[in-house]
Amino acid sequence: MIDAGILFNEFLMFGTILLAGALSGYLSERVGIVNIGIDGMMCIGALFFGIYSSPVLGMSNYGFGMLIVPLILTMISTMLMGGLHAFATIKFKANHIISGTAINMMGLAFATFLNNALAKTLYNGATKLQSGFTSFVFLGNGIYLSSIILFVVMLMVTVIMFIFMNYTKIGLRYCAIGENPNAVDTQGINVIKYQIIGVLVSSLFAGLAGAIFLYKVQQFAGNTQGLGFLALAIMVAGSWKIEWIALISYCFALFTALSSTTILTNMGVPKEVVFAMPYVITIVVLLAFSKHNLAPANDGIPFDKTKR
Numbered sequence: 001m002i003d004a005g006i007l008f009n010e011f012l013m014f015g016t017i018l019l020a021g022a023l024s025g026y027l028s029e030r031v032g033i034v035n036i037g038i039d040g041m042m043c044i045g046a047l048f049f050g051i052y053s054s055p056v057l058g059m060s061n062y063g064f065g066m067l068i069v070p071l072i073l074t075m076i077s078t079m080l081m082g083g084l085h086a087f088a089t090i091k092f093k094a095n096h097i098i099s100g101t102a103i104n105m106m107g108l109a110f111a112t113f114l115n116n117a118l119a120k121t122l123y124n125g126a127t128k129l130q131s132g133f134t135s136f137v138f139l140g141n142g143i144y145l146s147s148i149i150l151f152v153v154m155l156m157v158t159v160i161m162f163i164f165m166n167y168t169k170i171g172l173r174y175c176a177i178g179e180n181p182n183a184v185d186t187q188g189i190n191v192i193k194y195q196i197i198g199v200l201v202s203s204l205f206a207g208l209a210g211a212i213f214l215y216k217v218q219q220f221a222g223n224t225q226g227l228g229f230l231a232l233a234i235m236v237a238g239s240w241k242i243e244w245i246a247l248i249s250y251c252f253a254l255f256t257a258l259s260s261t262t263i264l265t266n267m268g269v270p271k272e273v274v275f276a277m278p279y280v281i282t283i284v285v286l287l288a289f290s291k292h293n294l295a296p297a298n299d300g301i302p303f304d305k306t307k308r
Helices: 002-029 038-052 068-091 096-122 145-167 169-179 181-185 191-217 227-237 242-260 271-288
Strands: 138-140
Touching: 002 038, 002 145, 002 191, 002 227, 002 242, 038 068, 038 096, 038 191, 038 227, 068 096, 068 191, 145 169, 145 242, 169 181, 169 191, 181 191, 191 227, 227 242, 227 271, 242 271
Parallel strands: none
Antiparallel strands: none
């Protein structure tokens, strides 16, 4: 029963992290900007969350209810990385993959470099940044109330996003830009504005994913264990559709949770196989559905106003 409860808790937390990361990629690519820098943005998100939830600011003293403040501050701060990606890909029309790779390298480098120094300053000589919010409300059998709350809130955000993107004028314009920005431009709609907003909001969700990651693991080692790349793969496997992205996120979360518990190893499965399982499954799923995964038609192509 204890292992089952722990598995359920890990499933909820991993699912929330992966869904936030995958939606980050979705929001950027729906306006035609490829964002493979999700993992780097998540690293920066985890870094900022470690700062904002530190005992120095004292917000963690008020318990889980105050968690929303450092989460929001983290999301806003991660927009710095989104701004860099938008500046490179929209203003200078740089290759989206190269810019995203640079964001990943920069995010990982900054997080690794600053992690130890900030931890010593903010956490009384600790060697790693920590989540100041350690007061989980325990419900028994390995399940925590905070995991359920974050899961419910994330699902509510996902439903709202689905309705907004599919049934509102702004949402339909947003998606149309990723398909044919020049056609949208002929209607007098500011394509560049939508693209900038898309990349910045994308970075908000990546920052949220990074913050929740640190909240879950409690200690930051300077990276997010590759979950940003897994989130990107989930977005592709979900064919850039919110409902499928959400479903696949929690399916993958189950396998990721299994790899972090002792359930499979207790059944005799080698530890190396357990740890590799989420990534192997990712590759298999991507290969299996590669023919059916249709990206937005203008994804990764710089917008040229003269090509009407």
